[in-house]
Amino acid sequence: MNRIIGIELSHRYAPIEVREQLALNAEQTEEALQELKKKYDEVFIISTCNRLSLYAFGDSYLHLEKYLERFGKYSQYLSVLPDTKIAVQNLFSTAAGLESQAIGEHQIVGQIRDALDLARKNKTIGPILDEFIRQAVHVGKRTRLETNIGKHSASLATVGFELINKHNYNLADCNLLVIGTGNMANLVNTVLDRSSINKLYIASHDLERANEMAAEWQGEAVHVSKLPSLLAEVDIIIGGTQGEVNLLAEKEIENSKCTRAQFAASPEKPKLLIDFGLPRNFNPNLKKIDNINLYDLDDIKKMTYSGLLKRHDEIPQVREIITEEVEKFTTAFYQRKAAPVIEAYWNGLNETKDEELKWLMPKMGKLSRDQEKLIEKFAHRLIRKISKKPIEQVQEIAQNLHLTDNPINTVKKVFDLDTVELFVPKKRIIIGTRGSKLALTQTTYMIEKLKILEPQNEYVTKIIRTSGDDGDIQVMGAFTSAIQRALLDKRVDIAVHSYKDLPIEQVPGLVLGAISEREDVRDALLSKHGKTLRELPIGAIVGTGSLRRQIQLQQIRPDLEIKFIQGNLDSRIKKMQEGDYHAIILAVAGLKRLGMLDQVTEFLTQEEMIPAVCQGALALEIRDGDKGTAALVKKLNNEDVLLETDAERSFLTALGGGCNFPMAAYAKIDGSSIKINGLYASADGSIVEVDSIEGHKNGATRLASQLAINLMERVRTRKFQAESTSNEAT
Numbered sequence: 190m191n192r193i194i195g196i197e198l199s200h201r202y203a204p205i206e207v208r209e210q211l212a213l214n215a216e217q218t219e220e221a222l223q224e225l226k227k228k229y230d231e232v233f234i235i236s237t238c239n240r241l242s243l244y245a246f247g248d249s250y251l252h253l254e255k256y257l258e259r260f261g262k263y264s265q266y267l268s269v270l271p272d273t274k275i276a277v278q279n280l281f282s283t284a285a286g287l288e289s290q291a292i293g294e295h296q297i298v299g300q301i302r303d304a305l306d307l308a309r310k311n312k313t314i315g316p317i318l319d320e321f322i323r324q325a326v327h328v329g330k331r332t333r334l335e336t337n338i339g340k341h342s343a344s345l346a347t348v349g350f351e352l353i354n355k356h357n358y359n360l361a362d363c364n365l366l367v368i369g370t371g372n373m374a375n376l377v378n379t380v381l382d383r384s385s386i387n388k389l390y391i392a393s394h395d396l397e398r399a400n401e402m403a404a405e406w407q408g409e410a411v412h413v414s415k416l417p418s419l420l421a422e423v424d425i426i427i428g429g430t431q432g433e434v435n436l437l438a439e440k441e442i443e444n445s446k447c448t449r450a451q452f453a454a455s456p457e458k459p460k461l462l463i464d465f466g467l468p469r470n471f472n473p474n475l476k477k478i479d480n481i482n483l484y485d486l487d488d489i490k491k492m493t494y495s496g497l498l499k500r501h502d503e504i505p506q507v508r509e510i511i512t513e514e515v516e517k518f519t520t521a522f523y524q525r526k527a528a529p530v531i532e533a534y535w536n537g538l539n540e541t542k543d544e545e546l547k548w549l550m551p552k553m554g555k556l557s558r559d560q561e562k563l564i565e566k567f568a569h570r571l572i573r574k575i576s577k578k579p580i581e582q583v584q585e586i587a588q589n590l591h592l593t594d595n596p597i598n599t600v601k602k603v604f605d606l607d608t609v610e611l612f613v614p615k616k617r618i619i620i621g622t623r624g625s626k627l628a629l630t631q632t633t634y635m636i637e638k639l640k641i642l643e644p645q646n647e648y649v650t651k652i653i654r655t656s657g658d659d660g661d662i663q664v665m666g667a668f669t670s671a672i673q674r675a676l677l678d679k680r681v682d683i684a685v686h687s688y689k690d691l692p693i694e695q696v697p698g699l700v701l702g703a704i705s706e707r708e709d710v711r712d713a714l715l716s717k718h719g720k721t722l723r724e725l726p727i728g729a730i731v732g733t734g735s736l737r738r739q740i741q742l743q744q745i746r747p748d749l750e751i752k753f754i755q756g757n758l759d760s761r762i763k764k765m766q767e768g769d770y771h772a773i774i775l776a777v778a779g780l781k782r783l784g785m786l787d788q789v790t791e792f793l794t795q796e797e798m799i800p801a802v803c804q805g806a807l808a809l810e811i812r813d814g815d816k817g818t819a820a821l822v823k824k825l826n827n828e829d830v831l832l833e834t835d836a837e838r839s840f841l842t843a844l845g846g847g848c849n850f851p852m853a854a855y856a857k858i859d860g861s862s863i864k865i866n867g868l869y870a871s872a873d874g875s876i877v878e879v880d881s882i883e884g885h886k887n888g889a890t891r892l893a894s895q896l897a898i899n900l901m902e903r904v905r906t907r908k909f910q911a912e913s914t915s916n917e918a919t
Contacts, residue, residue: 233313
């Protein structure tokens with residue numbers, strides 16, 4: 190069933206060097222619109238310096254993701270918007286300024302409007318997305334009218350002026366070069382409002398446009414091809430074009446024979462370069478050169494902090510407006526599904542009205558035109574009032590098209606509208622999940638499988654915020670309990686979990702409907718400088734959020750410093766890249782599902798690092814007694830994986846389940862046999878026991894329990910021996 194879906198790359202998750210690889214200019218955006226229109230009924234693209242957002246009206250976001258793959262392996266930076274409410278929430282938040290680099294900035298509303306105009310021009314947009322985007326613009330205007338989200342200074346123009354002041358430039362004695370005419374107007378106006386300039390140059394690919402702006406600002410227009418001749422003359426260069434301009438693009442500036450690069454390496458006096466461009470207009474290596482101060486968008490992001498603190502106070506009120514508008518739009522969206530019925534009903538009433546007026550008018554004698562209009566108006570008001578209640582009822586029914594013996598069919602018969610074709614889903618299945626990129630990717634993967642099994646159902650993704658998402662990972666079921674409550678409350682019908690996150694204790698009223706096929710169970714090392722675990726320097730800092738991993742790492746490299754790390758995959762990788770860690774350990778399954786295997790330095794074997802219990806498997810949890818959903822999800826169950834994970838959880842149960850000791854287990858079926866590897870250790874890692882057991886798979890849980898008993902006995906023996914030795918020494 191078609192829905193509004195999307196995919197986005199933004200400054201929130203992607204650094205500037207990634208964003209500039211996917212920065213589409215107007216021509217490239219038009220090409221993308223035309224190509225994606227072959228896959229979707231409607232398509233809309235926002236391409237700015239801080240985001241690339243692709244929205245469509247269709248069945249799945251996967252075609253959007255596939256399109257972006259041509260630019261490289263960037264899936265780890267993408268946010269997926271797999272369902273109408275999630276996509277609407279995202280665009281409305283963007284229009285309100287909550288997703289902007291400078292929270293509350295006004296420019297994004299104009300950029301959304303421009304993107305709408307471009308989609309209309311290319312005829313890739315229809316009634317659904319047109320209304321969606323116009324409502325987003327309305328939300329953007331409303332939030333700025335009713336709150337102070339845009340009142341406190343945090344604009345790029347203001348930051349640009351502050352940078353000039355920071356470096357003590359007297360503009361009256363300075364020559365200023367501005368590259369680009371589009372987004373630079375606000376900055377130039379801000380500068381000119383506050384100070385005079387000795388000489389101003391406006392450079393553009395469009396010399397006519399540059400001349401217009403130069404005339405307005407009493408500057409001089411130049412074509413971008415003439416820029417090299419100005420480098421020595423100017424003191425401040427501001428880049429803000431998406432065109433193919435990259436001053437001093439040489440990678441090795443110091444060794445370059447290019448006169449521009451040589452000039453940059455040894456400027457006679459300090460120069461200030463402010464780069465608002467994406468792709469960047471200036472070589473980032475210029476930051477290393479004395480006498481050159483270069484700031485790009487990511488640097489500017491850090492500078493807007495103080496102004497943004499004031500705007501943060503407005504966020505709760507803005508969120509209330511967004512929530513209200515999202516609810517209003519999504520309600521109307523579902524009601525539109527009954528539009529063919531309503532339209533046919535209304536057209537029928539109109540035809541009846543027109544026929545009756547044709548019968549009435551000749552019998553009324555000579556009438557003035559005003560009298561005729563009055564009768565026509567009366568007839569129109571009459572059918573409008575007659576139809577008001579039925580139309581409201583049809584719209585309400587449209588909210589529940591999936592119900593058995595759907596009343597919409599009764600409505601069609603009552604009003605003699607059997608010829609109207611309307612897709613009525615067999616059932617609406619609401620699937621609960623966390624809002625992280627990995628969780629949404631995993632959930633969408635399972636939904637695609639469910640669609641194959643039962644394409645007549647409507648599948649809706651509902652994001653549930655958990656304690657773990659708020660940073661509280663110490664509580665039992667940090668990543669699952671909130672979703673389970675939603676399942677019990679019948680707010681969702683299926684919960685998709687990473688099976689390793691599910692506590693051993695079963696929640697009364699809930700059952701596991703299926704365990705998916707298993708992804709790669711291994712752990713992987715990601716290191717900043719591409720060094721393997723054994724190549725890391727002595728004392729290197731390795732990040733992990735798992736005591737299990739910590740203990741096993743210390744067995745291999747006791748000289749390493751193991752440091753706790755928290756957050757989703759993106760944030761952990763970013764912390765490593767920023768120098769907080771030399772390396773981190775992550776599960777291969779998540780990396781693979783997000784298309785991030787290229788980040789892996791080394792895959793650790795199951796022998797080196799025994800996986801967490803149930804690692805790599807997804808669990809579909811349902812309400813006990815929900816026979817229809819049970820029958821559906823059961824088809825996704827992998828019997829061997831179910832036996833393997835049951836064995837691993839039995840191992841955990843036998844060890845006490847929720848105790849604080851590090852534990853790990855991995856069961857693997859081969860034909861009719863099963864082998865289980867297990868680890869049990871003391872909390873400080875001073876005692877570590879590893880063993881395995883094999884047997885027939887039908888006795889998997891018994892074997893797992895026996896393995897746990899064997900390991901506990903060995904740990905007790907080791908502890909007793911250690912205590913005896915200590916007593917003898919005393």
